[in-house]
Every structure is written in C-alpha cells, then in structure tokens.
Amino acid sequence: MKILIDNGHGMETPGKRSPDGSFREFAYTREIAARIVARLSKLGYDAELLVPESRDVPIRTRCRRANMICNELGKENVLLVSVHVNAAASDGQWHNASGWSAYTTEGITRADLLAFDLYESAKKYLKGQKIRMFNGPDEPDFEAGFYILKHTRCAAVLTENMFQDCSADVAFLLSEKGKEALIRLHVEGILRYIG
Helix, strand or coil, X not given: CEEEEEECCCCCCCCXXXXXXXXXXXXXXXXXXXXXXXXXXXXXXXXXXXXXXXXCCCHHHHHHHHHHHHHHHCHHHEEEEEEEEECCCCCCCCCCCCCEEEEECCCCCHHHHHHHHHHHHHHHHCCCCCECCCCCCCCCCEECCCHHHHCCCCEEEXXXXXXXXXXXXXXXXXXXXXXXXXXXXXHHHHHHHHC
16 A cells, blocks of 8 residues: 655745744644654555655645556555644634544545544544544544545545644644654554555
C-alpha cells in the first residue's frame, strides 16, 4: 500500500495562522506530515509526502501527483491523508470552536473506512480533547466537496487537527505532547485501515 501524506497550504496562503501569530498552518502541517511519513517509513511502510516543497503547490497539481501514482499502482493500492488545521473564522480573532475531525466526500466510499479508523485512533490519543463527529460514532466523518477529496482516485481523507483560532487548541498543538498525539493518531489510524 502506497501511503501519501499531504500537508495543508503553503507559506504564501493568506491567513491560516493563529490571531497572535504564534502558529502558522503551513509550517505546522509540514512538520506533522513529515513526522508521520518518517514514522511509517521506519515501520517499513511505503509512505511519502505528496508535497515536499515549502511553497504552496496548486491543488490540481497535488491531485495530478496522487492520480499518477494511482494509475501506476492501482487506486486500491494507494491512500491519501491531507493534514490541515481548522479555523472558526477568518477575522483574526480568538474563538471557542475546538476539536479534531475528518472529512470525506459525499456517499459511501473506501475513504469512509479510513476515516472511521482515524476516528477510532483519535479516541485513543486525544483523551481530554474534543472530537467532532458528524452523526455520532457510527458515521463520524463529515462530508464535503474538498477538491483534494473529490479529484483523487484513491481513498482520501482530510483531517482537521484542532483549531488555530482557539487558544487552548493552539497550546495543545504547539506542545510536544500534542504533536506526538496527532502523529500517533494518524499512523495508527492508517495502519488499522491497511491491516
């Protein structure tokens, strides 16, 4: 199984930071994505970053990269997880929305199984943190028309790893404990899906 880890946005993307500037999504998701890939690779899995660049690679290019690998290996032999950090608003203010969630496309697909396994892992590693669910534990993932989900041929899930405009979430995200929890969550969720 080829595991593709995508990181949300690039340094040129406007906004995408905490109101106090201590947190920037492009840098954070690149760190977490690289650590997920390193952990999976160390365990012997074929994992790679979809976007090794620090610049913002267009979403169409990201999808084209993923689909080229699907064409080569077969879409059932590839999975993609796109790592992001949520925001309640784009007004530069702190807000109270918090928690972790995952998104798939509409309808029932293989991505729903991957999302379910990521949610099961989230329950284990995010104790004491809010886990946002669409329709309870039997159908936890949210459905959205995100381009990276709709236009890749493999099972693809987008994770929203807490909120960058919630001060408590930012403190968790920036802590080594929080980073390790998110890395383990993704690694274990992916391995549950593969296994």
